[in-house]
Amino acid sequence: MTVAGTLTTLLEAAGLRAVLRSAQPGLWTETGLLLPYLPVSFSAAMIDYQLAYWSGNGVPIEDLSLILLHDNRPCGLWPLSVSRLAEGPFLGASGLMLSPPLFVAHLAARSVKTLSAQCLEVAMQLAKALQIVSWQSGESFIGQTGLSEWHDRALRHGASVSLQHELYADLTPDLATIKSTFRKSFKALVTSGTKHWQVALLEGEGKEVWEEYRLLHLAVSGRVTRSLESWEMQYRAILDGDAFLAYLRDDAGKMVGGGLFHVTRDEGLYAIGAYDRDLFDKPLGHVVQYRAIEAMKQRGVRWYKLGLRCYPADDPAPADKDLAIADFKQGFASHLFPRYVIQHRIS
Structure with a gap:
């Protein structure tokens, strides 16, 4: 039996009751707009990109993401995937750590409890069917306080939990107030860098600009890091309004840096960055971050997720480069939120 067939049996x-995202992609997008908070990781654009990324890197992956139903109406979304790694099957969400389901606004608490229990049972049984003895799910900030029903129920079933940290910037204040929360040294660098570089956004058609950025990324990386299809997915996200590129040019018109940012109605995410290595002592990333924050603010995005904040004592210990990147991101963050990593084990 196929994995999709096994999933159908387990759902029954x-x-x-649920339908596959792949069967009704439009319904996935419509249901996402009914969530109180729509993370970038739940957006179709990000899911499609991640699927292209993994498959382009030679990792077979099957998208099993589900639109959950209650009383014959969509009531929630649950990103779900199974990847085939060298060490065996991996249960996750778009090839990454599994996320708990999210539910539409005003769904009764009793229904949330029931649906969460059913989703957890399906995940446990799917892992068992795939002979996965241990798997993880992660719970990040979604615009509200408190922990999910999934979190509580998983721990009551014997799961353990560890803590990570993520950086966010609150975009609800006015722009001047947001800028006042930046690290003191960053404010001056943003001001000077904005005068030094030509700052621009790619928010629609501009394939030549996107190709220029891809080649900059290649030059900085020194190698091909992913497939052309994954780059095409990100460009498509820009065309569809689900992402934008903030980029810089020098006085000669040469692109010297830029960052791609995915967005939903509620959240922005720093996806990738590439900056001319010969200009690392210049305020490139600072200007890109500020221009991106301006763009998100103009779109009405509520929170900007800068990413993981690692620390020296984390296990496994982060590389010095990762610590430096995290420290840079923290200069723009207003909040440090917990990310809970739940370790599930099949007995």
Whole structure:
């Protein structure tokens, strides 16, 4: 039996009604707009990019993401995937750590409890069917306080939890107030860099600009890091309004840096960055971050997710480069939120 067939059987056994995102992609997008908070990781654009990224890197992956139903109406979204790694099957979400389901606004608490229990049971049974003895799910900030029903129920079933940290910037204040929260040294660098570089956004058609950025990324990386299809997915996200590129040019018109940012109605995410290595002592990234924050603010985005904040004592210990990147990001953050990593084990 295929993995999709196994999933169908498990859904029926758990009494959970759902349809695959791949069968009704439009319904996935429509349901996402009904969530109180729509993370970038739940957006179709990000899911499609991640699928292209993994498959382009030679990792077979099957998208099993589900639109959950209650009383014959969409009530939630649950990104779900199975990847085939060298060490065996990997249960996750778009090839990354599994996320708990998110539910539409005003769904009754009793229904949330029932649906969460059913989703957890399906995940556990799917892992068992794939002979996965241990898997993880992660819970990040979604615009509200408190932990999910999934979190509580998983721990009551014997799961353990560890803590990570993520950086966010609150974009609800006015721009001047947001800028006042930046690290003191960054404010001056943003001001001087804005005068020094030509700052621009790619928010629609501009394939030649996107190709220029891809080649800059290649030059900085020194090697091909992913498939052309994954780059095409990101360009498509720009065309569809789900991402934008903030980039810089020098006085000669040469592109010297830029960052791609994915966005939903509620959240922005710093996806990738590439900067001329010969100009690392110049305020490149600072200007890109500020221009991106301006763009998100103009779109009405509520929170900007800068990413993981690693620390020296983390396990596994982060590389010095990762610590430096995290420290840079923190200069723009207003909040440090916990990210809970739940370790599930199949007995």
